[in-house]
Amino acid sequence: MRILVNRCYGGFKLANTVFERLIELGFPSITEEQKKNEDFDSEELKILIFDEQTTFGSKYMILENSYEEEDLRIHPLVIQVVEELGKEAYGSNTKLVIEQIPDDVKEIHLHDDNGYEKVYDWDTGERIA
Secondary structure: OEEEEEOOOOOOOOOHHHHHHHHHOOOOEEEHHHHHOOOOOOOOOOEEEOOOOOOOOOOEEEOOOOOOHHHHHHOHHHHHHHHHHHHHHOOOOOOEEEEEOOOOOOOEEEEEEOOEEEEEEOOOOOEOO
């Protein structure tokens, strides 16, 4: 399994270009207006498209409902787009890298130190990435 990890103090953040490319590739998305008119209870990851750009420059976000943060980070399409875009996939205070998780690891834990992330094997506590 491969996972996206931030290797910069600041935090994990995907650039607008990642979301735009994901939508082009058919990743599920919903507008703010659609979200108001829909009983949102989705098991799948969805991109929320804002009506206006946020103060922080974001036009998109991942809707959080019944998924774990790791689900986004291991999603094959998200990893593909980050690989395609390289440094354009993230902005300042973020440096995304793709780490390989050993096949025998069943569950992982992400540890965040002011945004710089490390991946641990949940069962053994051993750092694996």
